Amino acid sequence: MTLTGIAEFIASFFGLPGSSSVWIVAVLAAAILLGFMLLTVLILIYVLRKLLGKIQARLGPTRTGPKGIFQTAADALKLLIKEDTIPVKADRRVFIVAPILVFVPAYLVYVVVPFGEGNHFIAKDLNIGLLYIVAVSSINVIGVVLAGWASENKYSLLGGMRSAAQLISYEVPQALAVLGPVMLAESLSMQDIVKAQGEGLFSWFIFRSLPLLGFIVFLVASMAEINHVPFDLPEGESELVAGFNVEYSGMRFAFFMLAEFAASFTICAIAATLFLGGWHSPIRGFLDNGWWTVFWFFLKSSALVCLLMWIRATYPRVRVDQLMEFGWKLMIPLALFNVLVVGLYVALGKGG
Amino acid sequence: MIAVHHYIFLSAALFAVGIYGVIARRNAVGVLMSIELMLNAVNINLLAFARYVTPTTLTGQVFAVFVITVAAAEVAVGLALVINVYRNMDHINVDDINLMKW
């Protein structure tokens, strides 16, 4: 009942040439991933608002449906219906392309995320998995800059440039932080990394070598990458009103929101895979096969998502030059140090 | 089946577009972009040969990596020059940047 089976069935059903089943598998996988992503984003937004409500001693959405579960669906519908205005002076084509350029990378990363054991829980286990993630996530910088530039207004251009600078300066520590697990697992492919963390809780990469350092560097750099709260400069409401997406409304604005939330889930998923042993259970061998692996994976990534939301509720915003300084003067040296330590750990481990 | 010469046509075409861009483009940044196109054409060729002519060794791919690094360095310096020219002469029109000292 694997995907390829379904693909052959469809190929034969429509009488297409046998070899094209490869295409159909790709299309099917893409559709499933897209559906999965939209679903997670919907659930994520709902959980975020409920959790924020809880932390801030208020209720969160309760109107739409029992306990407000249809709230995000209502929001999405509202955004769909709202009229898509394009500023007159704006550069139409670039204005339309920009949100797509921001949304597509967040979606492409899902290809490599290992949801469970075996390769029917992963779209395509590329052997350059991690490098692919870093490469793809560097595309949205163009989208952000173009979005800022296309809406022809001073505030959004400044917001666009500022967030592009932020994204670039935090890409470096993120890529370096990712090197830790790669060295420990001696492979870029995500499944191998997860397999290397097989032996129970203390084999996870978060504890190996200098505990927590790589994990914290990666998480903070990724939070800056997706403009999460302490670093949400582009939407710094109090200074530049709503940064680069000030001119967007309706469906296009939904693209930006979708990309942001999808990216926040992927960040947690990758962090869980790299540092918290992906789909392995904490106790060696216990419930470690088949559908249970998917359960562990979601448990860990949703725990991380809740952590992110908690941080979103408590931290104020950082000033832009502090952000840059923090990025260049603290994060990159820390990431380099982490690579050094893990390198020593691996070399000693192998040599000793 | 796709053979080597298909890839060579592709890279030659890309290279030709690059040449046209370098010569005909008035804006300095446009010229830099065309140079990038030419370098990419070279890369395609390298990898095509690596794939078809010497599939066992990876020299082609290693060379491609070096070409990419050189290209990155070249763009960085080129754009720095362009910005400096813009700062002094308030335009980056390649035809008018012809005097050695301004």
Add this chain to the structure above:
Amino acid sequence: MSEEEKLENTETSDKPLKPAGKASPGKALAEVTPPDPRLLALAELLQSTFGDAALESVVDRGMVTLVISPGTLLDTCQQLKTDPALSFDYLACLTSIDRQDHLEVAYNLRSLTHKHEFCLKVRLPRDTPEIPTVTSIWKGANWHEREAYDLMGIHFQGHPDLRRILLPDEWEGHPLRKYYVYEPDDVPSEQGPPEHLLIQLEGVE
């Protein structure tokens, strides 16, 4: 003009040092509160230092008031601030008053070191309300003076940025002037109120 006279004599009786709490009509309830000795001492000190310039000095209901002529304002304030015995380094409030036959500016000064305060008043002729600015001495006076100019029309010579602060720039007239009654349809022009308003405010010349 009866109300006018009554106002006049209570205000500018020329006895230099009037005991406070003078029983005046209409205050039958509370007994006369004995003047606070500290206030008397302060009034004494001010009288001695500015004897000549001071037109009069009044201690009334917990506040010492010293009236001086506009000409001597700047150096009096300078001395008030720098003189170690006085050291009035804090300008609490600057009030502009329209006394119908003349304008007044009251400076409430306070010394944070000696913890005493008093009110310095200056009288200005109605048609040319000109007075030097004190922003050079207390920067805090900047906005107070702009407000006085905006609402009362007192011109402060040498003020760094004398323009309207509260009202829109193209506003005519100065609302806090006594005759100023703003009816939306008949905005009074600078030279004075429209005729039909005159009867209400009989005090105006």
Add this chain to the structure above:
Amino acid sequence: MDWHTCSFYVLSVMILGSALMVVSLRNIVHCALFLAFTFMGVAGVFALLHAEFLAAVQVLIYVGAITVLILFAVMLTQKTIGISLKQTNRLAPLAVLSAVTFLCMIAVIALNTTFPTSGQHTVAVSTQTIGSAILGNGSYVVPFEVASILLLAAMVGAIVIARGQDN
């Protein structure tokens, strides 16, 4: 007409199309956008040639960094975009001529020569093999170091030039 050939043609159309756009459009920002599409197309071709590592590196460096650098440069030289002046100078016909002659020359050479294509299947190219190829024993360690020094020099040079004399 298996998926290999058809995706090759799709990709090459995409590359050549957007490359032509890059050199012909008036608005420089649109050119930069099409440049990004060209690079992605080229990355696709690399993947076709079983060089996944190169494809990822291409996307990371070209699309992620160089295009953004060009966009930043374009935005800094803002005035020239406003008036989209005639983008091609009087050498245009000559340029077309030289490009076409070059293309025909290469085509003729490519058709006549028979390349010694060896039939074996490519070795499974994984990051390990490339890593050892670059840094392993008896391989390209020296050029690698030279390349890194070159990058350093370029970085320092760019910063010094771009900073200008103001500080």
Add this chain to the structure above:
Amino acid sequence: MGPQHPSTHGVLRVILKLDGEWIVEAHPDIGYLHRSFEKMGELRTYTNGLPLTDRWDYLCAMTNNLVYSMAVEQLLEVEVPERAQYLRVIVCELNRIASHLVFIGTYGLDLGAQTPFLYCFRDRERILHIFEEICGARLTYSYIYPGGVSGDALPGWLEKVDAFLDYLPPMMREIDQLLTGNEIFILRTRNIGLISPEQAIDWSLSGPMLRASNVNFDLRKESPYQVYDRLDFSVAVAEQGDCLARYHVRVAEIGESIKMVKQCLAQIPDGPTRAKLPKTIKPPAGEVYARVDTPRGELGVYMISDGTDKPYRQKIRGPAFVNLSILSELLPGWKIADAVSILGSIDVVMGEVDR
């Protein structure tokens, strides 16, 4: 930063001249909320002029009523009964706590932290509930009348205040942990918008703005009015004079206010809550400058009576009006993001700036 800017606490426009990210010049442009209370004051009698005072500083209406009533009482030289004075101090200090809570909440919001805002407003709700019970209104109380207070404390009201005072400290610790210990908050506020003591005195700042620049001057201590001389409390002073110091001074003041109200509850005597005053108040001619220490600084009323039943002139000295005037000298040299933080730390209420 136009009048509708989300972080300018009301309708304040600051014309900023920028050089890239840095502010070169700043000219606050006020007057959008100008209702000319001073002119209206002159057209109303002493008693029905009081409801006007609630609209000056709408976050701390009790102190406005207090200063207006004290001015009239000084003119009449009438003595307010003990119980009324204690009730006045209780109510003013509670209002101070409420106003400081609003400051902490909005300041956190300015810098991006949403949670403290909701915590502060939840606690402030309880204070407003207590006020509603004693004077019927949540914001515009008109509770303190010339000569005393409008209504005596209902049975059980004092116990409610006591219960609130026990409820507040743990909540304050919670808010404290959220903001004070937060290193990003400290990063955004430490030595930003520095005001030296001389500068503060020269620009005649008052209240937390003055005390945060190491100038120990509090009207409640210097010239104690009502029953403040019978309460022992310490004046919260900080040295650095930056946004963080101003924040700490205000948080410390809440603690002090809790202590004061507790002592008032202990010492409050029984007795009448209003002095006998004639139907229409006609104070003898004269001039008086009454002043009170509000959460924003020294609120003063320079009242002149000419023997009639309407004040001849009523000048309102708004603390935030003066505190804001330093902005044009304070902002240049900082960045836009700092401008938001500095403006927030001044705790401006446009009502009494524009009058």
